[in-house]
Amino acid sequence: MSVWFRHLTTDRWIVSQPELKDVPFVLAAPERGRMVIKAVNVRAEVMGIENGMVVADARAVLPALLVFDYKPGFAEKLLLAFGTWCIRFTPIVSVDPPDGLILDITGCTHLWGGERAYLKDIVNRIRGAGYDVRAAIADTIGTAWAVCRFGTVTPLIPPEGEQAALSALPPAALRLEADTLERMQKLGFYQIRNFMNIPRSVLRRRFGPHLLYRMDQALGAEEELIDPIRPVEPYxxxxxxxxxxxxxxxxxxxxxxxxxxxxxxxxxxxxxxxxxxxxxxxxxxxxxxxxxxxxxxxxxxxxxxxxxxxxxxxxxxxxxxxxxxxxxxxxxxLDQMQETLWNITGNNNQSEITELLDRLTGRGGMQIVHRYLPDAHYWPERSVKEAVSIQEKPQIEWRTDKPRPVSLLPKPERIEVAALQPDYPPAVFRHQGKVYHIRKADGPERIEQEWWIEEGLHRDYYCVEDMKGARYWIFRLGHYNEDKEDMPEWFIHGFFA
Amino acid sequence: MYQRAIHNDMVEKLQKDILSLQGFRVPAEGQRISFGLGAIENAFPNRIFPTGAIHELLSDTRENAAATTGFVAGLLGSIMQKGGICLWISNKRTLFPPALKFFGIEPDKIIFIDVQNEKDLLWMVEEALKCQALSAVVGELKEISLTESRRLQLAVEQSRVTGFLHRFNPKNTHTIASVARWKISQLPSETEKGMPGVGFSRWHVELLKVRNGEPGSWKLQWSAGRFEHVIRYKVTKPEPDLMNIA
Missing domain, CATH: 3.30.1490.100 (DNA polymerase, Y-family, little finger domain)
Known part of the structure; x- marks a missing residue:
C-alpha cells in the first residue's frame, strides 16, 4: 500500500496555525542566490504556483503570496513520525521520500474487514488530523505508487490487474528520471499504454535499462524490497x-x-x-x-x-x-546443561539465584552485579577480572602464596614515611595527618609493572603492623636513588584483616 | 529427687520450645556447621552458633572494618564449605576478592552487588535473604531502623539464610532485630620469640548483645585456615577478658 501526502509540510503549517487555511502561502529556501519554492499549499496551487518556481516569479503571478522559510529535514521528520504512527496498522512500514509512505499490509487487512475498510480507516484518520492524503493498494509497490499519485478510477488494484491499471497513467507514474520523461513527452508517449507493448530491446536502446527495470517492478516481474523504519524483530x-x-x-x-x-x-x-x-x-x-x-x-x-x-x-x-x-x-x-556443569550451589538452585539477580538488576540496573575470576597477573589491580556471565568458571587457581589485604583502596593513597635505612620498611608513616608507628613488617614483595600493558615503575610492597595492631599494605614506587632530593614515593594500598 | 529431675527436664524442654519459637532451631545432626569458634559458641543458646539468623557487626575505623570483614569471611568459609553462593551487597565496597581465598572461600562463588542508593541496598538485602538457594548474604550498610531489621528477620525465619550486616560507623546504634551484635577490632599479632615479620591476623572479638545468651569478649586469631583462641597472650597485668576464655 502506498500513501501520498500531497501537501505534507504546508498542511503541517496549517495544523499549527489554522489562520493560514484560506491564505495562499509557500515555503521557500535559498538556492543559488534565489529563493526557490519548495512547498505550496492548496490555495497557492490553485492559483498556478508550482514547486521549483522562483519566489519573485510567483509574486508576479500572485502579489498576496505569503512566503515562509523552508526548513530542510522537516518533511523527513514528519514522514518518519507518520510512519511510526502507521505501525499500528502493519509492522512493516517504510518511508518513501519526499512525501510518501509504503506499507506492507500482507495479512493485515482482514482485521479491519477487508482492504476497502482498511484503506478508508487510514485515510480518514490522517485526513482527520488535517493532512491531504491519497492512498492505493496493489500487489506491487510500483503500481500502488502510480495509482496513489495518478490514479483516477479506484485505489484498490486487484491481483493481476496491474497492467490494466497502469495503461492509462502517464509515464511519470513509473518513477522515471526527469530527462527520460522529457524525451517521452517529445516522442508523444503520453500514456504508459503507448509504449507498454513495444519490444523490450527497442525500449532499452532508446531509454536505457532503467525504464525496463521500473516497468518490471510495477508489473511484478522484478522484486522490490522495502526498508522498514523499524526492523521487525523475529521474536x-x-x-x-x-x-x-x-x-x-x-x-x-x-x-x-x-x-x-x-x-x-x-x-x-x-x-x-x-x-x-x-x-x-x-x-x-x-x-x-x-x-x-x-x-x-x-x-x-x-x-x-x-x-x-x-x-x-x-x-x-x-x-x-x-x-x-x-x-x-x-x-x-536455553542451556539445558548448565545446571549439571555449574553445580556450585550444591543443590541445583541456580535458576532461583539468577531469578533473584534479575529482580535486583531490574531495580538497580545491569551494572550492579559483579563476579570476579582470577587473572594471570601479579599487578594487584589486574589480578582479578570480571566474569562475563554467572556461569563462567575460573581458568586458573586463586593464589594464596603471597599475602593480599581484605580491603583494597580503589586508588593507592600517598603517605609520608621515615625509614631507618634505605631499602628497609619504614619505621613511621603519616597518612591523612595521622602518624602510625610501625612495630612489625614483612616484605618487600616486588611487583613489576607489566610494560606491555602500561609503562611505569615497579612497586615494593610491605605488610606492616602498627602499635595498635592495625595491619596495612604499603608500597614504595621505584628505587631509592643515590640522589637525596629525589626520594621515592610511598603509598598505602590496603588493610589486612 | 526424682520429681525434681522430671521438673528440670520439663523446664529444659520448655526452654528449648521457646527458643525454637524465637528462631533458634537446633539443626539436624548432619546439617550442623562447625565454625571452630570454641568458647564463643557457648555464649549462644543451645551452645550453637545461630545460622539462619541476622548477625550485626559494628566497626568504626577502616582498620577495624578490615578486621570485621576478615572475621565474617572466616565464618562464611565454614558456611560455604559444602558449596553454595553468597551475595555480597554493599555501596562502598573495598573488599579485594583474592583475599577471600585465605579464609577458605572460592572468591568466584561470591556475587557482588554494588548499589549506590542505600534504600535500594536495603531492599536488595531483603530480597536476597528471601532466596533459599543462597548460603549467606553479607550487607555492608550504615543505617537500619528497627522496623527494617524486623523485615529482614522475618525473611530469614522463612528462608533460613544466614545474614551478616556490617555497619560501618553508624549514626544510630539502637537495638535492631538481630540475633547478635558483634564488634571486632584489631590486636597486635605475635610471632615466635625473636622471629621477624607480621604474625597471624589477631582480633579482639566482642559479643556486645546476644539474644538469650551471654555477651562476652575473646581474643581470636586466624591461623592455618581456622579460628584459634589466643590463650598464651602476653600481658603485664591480668585483664578481665581472660576470665571468659574457656
Whole structure:
C-alpha cells in the first residue's frame, strides 16, 4: 500500500496555525542566490504556483503570496513520525521520500474487514488530523505508487490487474528520471499504454535499462524490497485492543497474554529471552515502552512477568493504549546443561539465584552485579577480572602464596614515611595527618609493572603492623636513588584483616 | 529427687520450645556447621552458633572494618564449605576478592552487588535473604531502623539464610532485630620469640548483645585456615577478658 501526502509540510503549517487555511502561502529556501519554492499549499496551487518556481516569479503571478522559510529535514521528520504512527496498522512500514509512505499490509487487512475498510480507516484518520492524503493498494509497490499519485478510477488494484491499471497513467507514474520523461513527452508517449507493448530491446536502446527495470517492478516481474523504519524483530508478539486500555490491570493482562505467547514460542524452539521490550502505542501517537534484561536466558512467564511488573507503573496510558507489542531483541539458546556443569550451589538452585539477580538488576540496573575470576597477573589491580556471565568458571587457581589485604583502596593513597635505612620498611608513616608507628613488617614483595600493558615503575610492597595492631599494605614506587632530593614515593594500598 | 529431675527436664524442654519459637532451631545432626569458634559458641543458646539468623557487626575505623570483614569471611568459609553462593551487597565496597581465598572461600562463588542508593541496598538485602538457594548474604550498610531489621528477620525465619550486616560507623546504634551484635577490632599479632615479620591476623572479638545468651569478649586469631583462641597472650597485668576464655 502506498500513501501520498500531497501537501505534507504546508498542511503541517496549517495544523499549527489554522489562520493560514484560506491564505495562499509557500515555503521557500535559498538556492543559488534565489529563493526557490519548495512547498505550496492548496490555495497557492490553485492559483498556478508550482514547486521549483522562483519566489519573485510567483509574486508576479500572485502579489498576496505569503512566503515562509523552508526548513530542510522537516518533511523527513514528519514522514518518519507518520510512519511510526502507521505501525499500528502493519509492522512493516517504510518511508518513501519526499512525501510518501509504503506499507506492507500482507495479512493485515482482514482485521479491519477487508482492504476497502482498511484503506478508508487510514485515510480518514490522517485526513482527520488535517493532512491531504491519497492512498492505493496493489500487489506491487510500483503500481500502488502510480495509482496513489495518478490514479483516477479506484485505489484498490486487484491481483493481476496491474497492467490494466497502469495503461492509462502517464509515464511519470513509473518513477522515471526527469530527462527520460522529457524525451517521452517529445516522442508523444503520453500514456504508459503507448509504449507498454513495444519490444523490450527497442525500449532499452532508446531509454536505457532503467525504464525496463521500473516497468518490471510495477508489473511484478522484478522484486522490490522495502526498508522498514523499524526492523521487525523475529521474536515479536502483537496484541491490539478493541477499546483503548487505560488501567494498570488491563496493561498487566495484555502483558501476561503476550508473554505467554512469546514464551510458548521460545520454549518450543529451545530458546530463552535475554532482553525484552514491551511497547504500548497510545491513542495520541506516542509510544510508551519499558525494557527488562535477564542474567541468563529465560522463558519462564511468571518470572519475566515479575520483572516487567516492577516497571509497569512507569507507563502512562493517557487517553489509552491501542496496541501492545512485546519484542525479544536478544534471545539465547536455553542451556539445558548448565545446571549439571555449574553445580556450585550444591543443590541445583541456580535458576532461583539468577531469578533473584534479575529482580535486583531490574531495580538497580545491569551494572550492579559483579563476579570476579582470577587473572594471570601479579599487578594487584589486574589480578582479578570480571566474569562475563554467572556461569563462567575460573581458568586458573586463586593464589594464596603471597599475602593480599581484605580491603583494597580503589586508588593507592600517598603517605609520608621515615625509614631507618634505605631499602628497609619504614619505621613511621603519616597518612591523612595521622602518624602510625610501625612495630612489625614483612616484605618487600616486588611487583613489576607489566610494560606491555602500561609503562611505569615497579612497586615494593610491605605488610606492616602498627602499635595498635592495625595491619596495612604499603608500597614504595621505584628505587631509592643515590640522589637525596629525589626520594621515592610511598603509598598505602590496603588493610589486612 | 526424682520429681525434681522430671521438673528440670520439663523446664529444659520448655526452654528449648521457646527458643525454637524465637528462631533458634537446633539443626539436624548432619546439617550442623562447625565454625571452630570454641568458647564463643557457648555464649549462644543451645551452645550453637545461630545460622539462619541476622548477625550485626559494628566497626568504626577502616582498620577495624578490615578486621570485621576478615572475621565474617572466616565464618562464611565454614558456611560455604559444602558449596553454595553468597551475595555480597554493599555501596562502598573495598573488599579485594583474592583475599577471600585465605579464609577458605572460592572468591568466584561470591556475587557482588554494588548499589549506590542505600534504600535500594536495603531492599536488595531483603530480597536476597528471601532466596533459599543462597548460603549467606553479607550487607555492608550504615543505617537500619528497627522496623527494617524486623523485615529482614522475618525473611530469614522463612528462608533460613544466614545474614551478616556490617555497619560501618553508624549514626544510630539502637537495638535492631538481630540475633547478635558483634564488634571486632584489631590486636597486635605475635610471632615466635625473636622471629621477624607480621604474625597471624589477631582480633579482639566482642559479643556486645546476644539474644538469650551471654555477651562476652575473646581474643581470636586466624591461623592455618581456622579460628584459634589466643590463650598464651602476653600481658603485664591480668585483664578481665581472660576470665571468659574457656
Amino acid at each position: 515479536q508478539e502483537r496484541l491490539s485492543s478493541l477499546e483503548p486500555i487505560r488501567t494498570a490491570t488491563g496493561i498487566n493482562i495484555a502483558l501476561r497474554k503476550l508473554l505467554e505467547a512469546l514464551c510458548g514460542r521460545l520454549s518450543k524452539e529451545g530458546k530463552g529471552l535475554r532482553k525484552g521490550v514491551f511497547m504500548g502505542y497510545r491513542m495520541d501517537g506516542k509510544i510508551e515502552q519499558i525494557e527488562i534484561g535477564t542474567n541468563s536466558a529465560s522463558c519462564h512467564v511468571e518470572h519475566l512477568f515479575r520483572l516487567f511488573e516492577l516497571k509497569v507503573s512507569s507507563i502512562e496510558p493517557a487517553l489509552g493504549i491501542e496496541l501492545f507489542i512485546l519484542e525479544a531483541p536478544v534471545v539465547e539458546e
